[in-house]
Amino acid sequence: MSVLSAEGLTKSYKKGINAAENITFSVEKGEIFALIGPNGAGKTTTIRMIATLLTPTEGDAVISGHSVVKEPEKAREHITYLPDEAGAYKSMKGIDYLNFMAGLYAKTSAEQSEYVKRAVDMCGLGERLEERINGYSRGMIRKLLLSRAVMSRPDLAILDEATSGLDVLNALDIRKTIKRLAREEGMSFLLSSHNMLEIEFLSDRVGIMSEGKLLLTGTIEDLKSKFGARNLEEVFEKAVSGEVSL
Numbered sequence: 664m665s666v667l668s669a670e671g672l673t674k675s676y677k678k679g680i681n682a683a684e685n686i687t688f689s690v691e692k693g694e695i696f697a698l699i700g701p702n703g704a705g706k707t708t709t710i711r712m713i714a715t716l717l718t719p720t721e722g723d724a725v726i727s728g729h730s731v732v733k734e735p736e737k738a739r740e741h742i743t744y745l746p747d748e749a750g751a752y753k754s755m756k757g758i759d760y761l762n763f764m765a766g767l768y769a770k771t772s773a774e775q776s777e778y779v780k781r782a783v784d785m786c787g788l789g790e791r792l793e794e795r796i797n798g799y800s801r802g803m804i805r806k807l808l809l810s811r812a813v814m815s816r817p818d819l820a821i822l823d824e825a826t827s828g829l830d831v832l833n834a835l836d837i838r839k840t841i842k843r844l845a846r847e848e849g850m851s852f853l854l855s856s857h858n859m860l861e862i863e864f865l866s867d868r869v870g871i872m873s874e875g876k877l878l879l880t881g882t883i884e885d886l887k888s889k890f891g892a893r894n895l896e897e898v899f900e901k902a903v904s905g906e907v908s909l
Contacts, residue, residue, distance in 0.1 A: 665689040666818050666851040671722030674708050682708040684875045693849040697862045700872035706855045714744040714821050727818045743817040747824035749808055757792035757807055768815040778814040786810035802833030809837055813844060821853045838865055863895045873903045
């Protein structure tokens with residue numbers, strides 16, 4: 664069974680105008696799936712419907728057996744969502760922030776301690792966790808947020824622009840963490856990013872969106888072959904421009 668199965672997801676804000684229209688795709692266990700597209704393509708709308716932040720006008724998505732329309736509370740138990748604009752409580756120390764967030768997810772004190780230990784090990788901030796977050800760099804904050812997002816081992820982690828604004832080394836650290844979690848722990852990921860190099864490095868499959876529609880999905884190698892492209896950027900350009908028939 665797929666961890667995520669989206670069927671006909673549609674979000675209309677005005678009559679006859681769809682921010683996302685008939686979006687259908689799936690994400691398997693341990694798979695990293697990326698949605699790519701130009702600004703305004705409908706990626707964030709699609710992600711927010713799956714994350715239960717927006718109610719679909721039509722269609723549904725099922726996460727670990729639970730409908731985001733009929734059972735949003737149950738679906739939320741199996742996901743985590745880290746938006747591009749996410750922040751942490753900067754007046755708190757890093758370790759206090761992790762403890763606070765773990766307390767929101769955990770059902771017992773033992774589980775809370777387990778989540779915090781997992782996040783501490785994953786973020787790699789060491790003694791800096793005893794400092795206030797307002798003294799952290801953007802890269803440190805993003806590592807802290809990612810470790811918070813996956814501390815509870817969700818079935819599906821939804822990450823919007825996971826490494827936006829980070830330097831090369833911090834971005835690489837986060838990409839390696841995502842790949843390790845997928846390969847070693849079987850965690851599934853739904854990503855959105857404008858960084859084609861990042862998507863090509865991380866993803867098992869991608870979906871290309873434009874004007875609210877999902878144009879096609881496939882592995883990067885299959886798409887490069889289909890479009891006669893050297894890299895994902897060329898695939899993206901040809902698909903969105905309509906240069907090659909889909």
